[in-house]
Amino acid sequence: MSVERIRLETLRHKVMTAEQAASFIQNGMVVGSSGFTKAGDSKVVLPAFAERAKKEDIKITLMTGASLGHDTDGKLAEAGALSKRMPFQVDRTLRNKINAGEVLFIDQHLSESAELLHNENLPPVDIAIIEVAYIDRDGSIVPTTSVGNSVTFAGLAKQVILEINTAVPEEVYGIHDIYQAENYPHRNVIPIVAPWNKIGRKTIPLDPAKVIGIVFTDITDSPADIAAPDQKTSSIARHILQFFENEVKLGHLTDRLLPIQAGIGKVANAVLMGFKDSNFYDLTMFSEVLQDSTFDLIDSGKLSFASASSITVSEDCYHRVFDNLQRYRDKFVLRPQNISNTPGLIRRLGVIAINTAIEFDIYGNVNSTHISGTKIMNGIGGSGDFARNAYLSIFVTQAASKDNAISHVLPMVSHVDHTEHDVDILVTDIGLADLRGLAPRERAQQIIDNCVHPDYREELQSYFDRACIRGGHTPHLLEEAFSWHLRLGQTGSMKK
Amino acid sequence: MSVERIRLETLRHKVMTAEQAASFIQNGMVVGSSGFTKAGDSKVVLPAFAERAKKEDIKITLMTGASLGHDTDGKLAEAGALSKRMPFQVDRTLRNKINAGEVLFIDQHLSESAELLHNENLPPVDIAIIEVAYIDRDGSIVPTTSVGNSVTFAGLAKQVILEINTAVPEEVYGIHDIYQAENYPHRNVIPIVAPWNKIGRKTIPLDPAKVIGIVFTDITDSPADIAAPDQKTSSIARHILQFFENEVKLGHLTDRLLPIQAGIGKVANAVLMGFKDSNFYDLTMFSEVLQDSTFDLIDSGKLSFASASSITVSEDCYHRVFDNLQRYRDKFVLRPQNISNTPGLIRRLGVIAINTAIEFDIYGNVNSTHISGTKIMNGIGGSGDFARNAYLSIFVTQAASKDNAISHVLPMVSHVDHTEHDVDILVTDIGLADLRGLAPRERAQQIIDNCVHPDYREELQSYFDRACIRGGHTPHLLEEAFSWHLRLGQTGSMKK
Numbered sequence: 001m002s003v004e005r006i007r008l009e010t011l012r013h014k015v016m017t018a019e020q021a022a023s024f025i026q027n028g029m030v031v032g033s034s035g036f037t038k039a040g041d042s043k044v045v046l047p048a049f050a051e052r053a054k055k056e057d058i059k060i061t062l063m064t065g066a067s068l069g070h071d072t073d074g075k076l077a078e079a080g081a082l083s084k085r086m087p088f089q090v091d092r093t094l095r096n097k098i099n100a101g102e103v104l105f106i107d108q109h110l111s112e113s114a115e116l117l118h119n120e121n122l123p124p125v126d127i128a129i130i131e132v133a134y135i136d137r138d139g140s141i142v143p144t145t146s147v148g149n150s151v152t153f154a155g156l157a158k159q160v161i162l163e164i165n166t167a168v169p170e171e172v173y174g175i176h177d178i179y180q181a182e183n184y185p186h187r188n189v190i191p192i193v194a195p196w197n198k199i200g201r202k203t204i205p206l207d208p209a210k211v212i213g214i215v216f217t218d219i220t221d222s223p224a225d226i227a228a229p230d231q232k233t234s235s236i237a238r239h240i241l242q243f244f245e246n247e248v249k250l251g252h253l254t255d256r257l258l259p260i261q262a263g264i265g266k267v268a269n270a271v272l273m274g275f276k277d278s279n280f281y282d283l284t285m286f287s288e289v290l291q292d293s294t295f296d297l298i299d300s301g302k303l304s305f306a307s308a309s310s311i312t313v314s315e316d317c318y319h320r321v322f323d324n325l326q327r328y329r330d331k332f333v334l335r336p337q338n339i340s341n342t343p344g345l346i347r348r349l350g351v352i353a354i355n356t357a358i359e360f361d362i363y364g365n366v367n368s369t370h371i372s373g374t375k376i377m378n379g380i381g382g383s384g385d386f387a388r389n390a391y392l393s394i395f396v397t398q399a400a401s402k403d404n405a406i407s408h409v410l411p412m413v414s415h416v417d418h419t420e421h422d423v424d425i426l427v428t429d430i431g432l433a434d435l436r437g438l439a440p441r442e443r444a445q446q447i448i449d450n451c452v453h454p455d456y457r458e459e460l461q462s463y464f465d466r467a468c469i470r471g472g473h474t475p476h477l478l479e480e481a482f483s484w485h486l487r488l489g490q491t492g493s494m495k496k
Numbered sequence: 497m498s499v500e501r502i503r504l505e506t507l508r509h510k511v512m513t514a515e516q517a518a519s520f521i522q523n524g525m526v527v528g529s530s531g532f533t534k535a536g537d538s539k540v541v542l543p544a545f546a547e548r549a550k551k552e553d554i555k556i557t558l559m560t561g562a563s564l565g566h567d568t569d570g571k572l573a574e575a576g577a578l579s580k581r582m583p584f585q586v587d588r589t590l591r592n593k594i595n596a597g598e599v600l601f602i603d604q605h606l607s608e609s610a611e612l613l614h615n616e617n618l619p620p621v622d623i624a625i626i627e628v629a630y631i632d633r634d635g636s637i638v639p640t641t642s643v644g645n646s647v648t649f650a651g652l653a654k655q656v657i658l659e660i661n662t663a664v665p666e667e668v669y670g671i672h673d674i675y676q677a678e679n680y681p682h683r684n685v686i687p688i689v690a691p692w693n694k695i696g697r698k699t700i701p702l703d704p705a706k707v708i709g710i711v712f713t714d715i716t717d718s719p720a721d722i723a724a725p726d727q728k729t730s731s732i733a734r735h736i737l738q739f740f741e742n743e744v745k746l747g748h749l750t751d752r753l754l755p756i757q758a759g760i761g762k763v764a765n766a767v768l769m770g771f772k773d774s775n776f777y778d779l780t781m782f783s784e785v786l787q788d789s790t791f792d793l794i795d796s797g798k799l800s801f802a803s804a805s806s807i808t809v810s811e812d813c814y815h816r817v818f819d820n821l822q823r824y825r826d827k828f829v830l831r832p833q834n835i836s837n838t839p840g841l842i843r844r845l846g847v848i849a850i851n852t853a854i855e856f857d858i859y860g861n862v863n864s865t866h867i868s869g870t871k872i873m874n875g876i877g878g879s880g881d882f883a884r885n886a887y888l889s890i891f892v893t894q895a896a897s898k899d900n901a902i903s904h905v906l907p908m909v910s911h912v913d914h915t916e917h918d919v920d921i922l923v924t925d926i927g928l929a930d931l932r933g934l935a936p937r938e939r940a941q942q943i944i945d946n947c948v949h950p951d952y953r954e955e956l957q958s959y960f961d962r963a964c965i966r967g968g969h970t971p972h973l974l975e976e977a978f979s980w981h982l983r984l985g986q987t988g989s990m991k992k
Contacts, residue, residue: 084935098969103937105969109917115843119887120748121920124849184754184846184887189685229855252616276796343885344840347611350680365912373977374968380917387883389839391615391680414974416861416912421605421876424617436617439580439600472870473594478910478981481869482974489974 005134005164006214014214018044019212021161025049027058029126036310036337037063037264037289040146042129043219045161046072053081063087063336065148065309066110066381069222077103087113088379099375107369110288110382111341114152120181128157128227133168139208143176144168146310151180154204159212167218171325174202176334192345195259195284195307198333223315226292229270232398235429237270240361240394241278243425243432251306255279259286261386263355267396269293271354276300286351288340290332299333306332309340341382346389348368350413353390355383357397359408360426361473362444362464364435366418367396372485373414382415387422395478399428405493409452411463412481426451440474457494501630501660502814504711510710513734514540517657517709521545523554525622528649532806532833533760536642538625539715541657542568548579559583559621559987561644561805561833562606562877565718571773573599583609584875586775595871596882603865606784606878607837610648614679617942624653629664635704640664641717642806647832650700655708663714667821670698672830680901691755691780691803694829719811722788725766728894731925733766736890737774739921739928751775755782755877757882759851763892767850772796776796782847784836786828786880794827802828805836837878842885849886853893855904856922858940859970860931862914868981869910876913883918895924896949901989907950907959908977922947935969955992
């Protein structure tokens with residue numbers, strides 16, 4: 001514990017244990033917590049609350065930036081501490097509770113949660129729990145590895161609990177660009193025209209009178225799970241890089257490309273790593289999450305600047321960045337997620353968006369969230385913010401999985417997160433379908449020819465051909481549209 | 497013919513007949529034409545081309561702002577003159593050709609077509625055909641009752657044909673706000689913070705060297721079909737107005753509300769007319785199309801300003817506005833559709849969006865375009881631009897139609913244009929479901945309780961209950977999800 005991190009001395013008497021802080025939370029409260037894809041989440045107060053909820057019948061609505069680390073969502077769900085959760089999660093235990101109807105989940109575009117709070121379209125936040133590097137002399141706070149929705153939570157919550165994380169160096173001061181748009185009807189322009197523009201302040205404003213507890217911790221973020229590229233992800237990455245190279249040849253793009261957004265995971269990492277040995281240069285990112293690959297590209301001199309809402313990296317990369325902040329601090333910025341993901345900026349900057357699908361269909365509709373139309377995996381996250389407004393919207397998935405018992409290219413997706421209007425390019429390990437300027441029937445043939453696993457090509461072609469005979473702008477056989485999903489449920493395989 | 501409307505005298509020798517102008521169009525060309533929901537479309541050159549195509553084997557790709565008037569789309573389709581059409585249409589003949597697979601249709605967000613052209617994600621425009629009030633001395637052009645995509649077509653087309661419409665008074669000069677964002681990566685802020693902001697020029701820039709023909713016409717726009725509110729549309733309008741009144745009571749909105757977008761048709765007109773006898777005042781619109789109701793509200797002193805891309809009104813209203821332009825000219829503005837519909841502005845202004853659904857499902861997914869998942873009606877238009885980015889996204893439809901043989905509230909929509917993430921409020925003549933802050937299972941019960949026609953309530957409840965037993969974040973019975981649509985196809989009714 002180092003009380004010097006509470007630079008506003010009048011707040012020093014608020015230091016307490018995590019258990020004491022967690023005791024402020026009452027049944028039925030709405031709690032807004034920092035944390036975005038594991039980064040900068042509550043390390044001790046939410047876990048202490050989960051412990052408390054094991055013994056007490058107490059439930060809250062929990063809002064965050066995005067997912068939490070350290071199994072915190074799982075511990076809360078296991079303890080029955082959650083009545084409602086939004087806007088995103090990735091936890092196995094929580095997911096099971098959601099799918100069982102025991103926890104209500106609201107799956108939101110990540111740019112929108114803060115808007116909904118400001119507009120009073122969601123119930124008000126009772127308590128905010130925010131991880132900070134330190135409290136400044138004016139009571140404003142310096143966030144850690146993510147900004148997420150913390151600016152909104154700090155501004156709107158009636159009471160605030162701060163977790164000072166001493167594992168995060170105080171030198172993070174300045175890596176955040178804290179800006180909030182005005183409330184309606186007096187909202188102005190958000191004056192960002194390039195990923196590197198910084199338009200705000202370095203700390204999050206906070207009324208010290210709202211601080212009810214300060215807790216010290218030195219637990220670092222849960223590290224990202226970094227899996228090496230496998231054959232499939234390498235193929236997908238290769239298809240995308242070839243596509244970019246061709247777009248440069250055609251004069252559509254320069255070899256600086258345009259700002260890149262990459263979803264989380266193996267494919268995104270594989271694509272970004274592919275740039276290392278390419279002719280592309282002076283690349284930029286305008287994304288949600290910065291992963292290891294971002295910093296590798298910075299180190300290799302390929303990437304000039306990256307904008308996002310969080311840093312979610314492996315333990316190695318974490319130390320590389322935060323032990324050498326001076327080397328990286330002019331190369332990236334962390335923003336509130338209603339800025340990093342805001343539709344107007346994504347369109348203004350002309351972002352190239354690369355996101356992962358669970359499945360897509362012959363017309364290019366994408367399911368990012370649901371297994372067989374019912375069970376949620378994680379959530380839509382920021383994929384909709386980016387895909388809708390991108391200069392190019394690319395979705396990737398493996399063509400087939402589980403010994404090819406599951407095809408990820410289907411007659412009709414069982415749940416739609418992104419409509420055909422918002423999908424330009426589809427990529428599997430089999431190949432890439434360029435859907436720009438194509439009508440639905442043309443899209444279908446492109447996708448069948450280029451993306452589907454060979455084991456399923458004939459049946460998919462048959463579905464499409466028979467649907468075309470029946471007619472329609474978007475030919476379908478409604479009685480057969482979900483037959484692949486149903487067969488999987490009955491036999492364990494989509495194969496006939 | 498009044499050649500004074502060609503103020504750039506060096507262009508006067510380009511005057512020709514519509515047939516001569518139409519003869520420039522060659523097989524396989526991409527033609528970009530003015531026209532947005534019947535307003536400001538090509539009155540003579542496209543029809544002359546349709547005549548020509550009756551005798552010749554010639555086909556084009558036709559892009560417009562939105563729909564055309566005077567059955568022009570039908571004439572072109574009938575003559576086999578269209579290979580591809582985008583981004584919107586409402587014509588019965590064309591629709592049948594599209595659904596038969598004879599014309600390829602690309603159904604686009606109306607804000608995006610111009611972007612796709614500028615980004616070279618669509619093939620380049622060979623010839624633009626643009627209706628104008630007059631040609632200014634510098635060769636720039638003054639559009640008529642719509643702006644649509646004409647700025648982009650004039651800028652990018654290799655050759656341009658102008659239709660000077662002498663039925664439109666030259667005094668329309670100044671009702672348009674012509675602004676185009678810069679190309680990537682040098683795009684700047686679009687500096688609009690209120691519907692009445694004018695940020696551009698009054699004429700569309702055009703290189704006179706590209707003008708290959710000028711044709712005179714005095715045919716007015718096809719009038720809008722104005723149907724008086726019936727019992728259902730009045731009920732829907734009443735539910736919405738009550739909702740707004742309650743939001744004001746709760747302090748969420750002031751009685752100025754926020755800028756309103758209203759889709760085309762009876763319901764939108766009924767809602768807007770409802771404001772006439774309300775306590776709301778100083779209202780504004782930030783919309784695509786201005787209809788009769790807009791000008792009625794201006795006349796009644798309720799509406800202060802309206803921004804859109806076109807004016808589509810009845811014959812009476814047309815004369816009221818254009819014979820008295822001085823009275824209205826500071827009350828409205830027409831913008832390019834990639835400005836009127838741009839996502840960033842819709843979110844910045846906090847627009848209240850009211851759009852029409854064909855059907856919606858128990859989770860709040862909306863189908864705006866397809867009958868039974870296959871046959872297109874019109875197109876998504878601007879509904880996605882507005883619904884996704886709105887402060888409040890409202891969708892309306894009748895609960896049931898065709899003697900209640902069709903329910904418009906269903907277990908699962910047969911086509912998704914707007915996902916549950918983008919839908920806040922659903923309204924039928926039965927009632928209003930406020931879905932804000934609700935998880936899928938809560939949304940379903942709200943919709944069943946408030947929106948579905950009583951004839952279908954029990955079966956919809958049964959579907960939902962049985963799906964919940966099976967589980968999932970979004971409970972469904974995939975084998976039964978389209979059973980209502982299938983029954984309709986087999987028996988002519990969705991009823992069991």
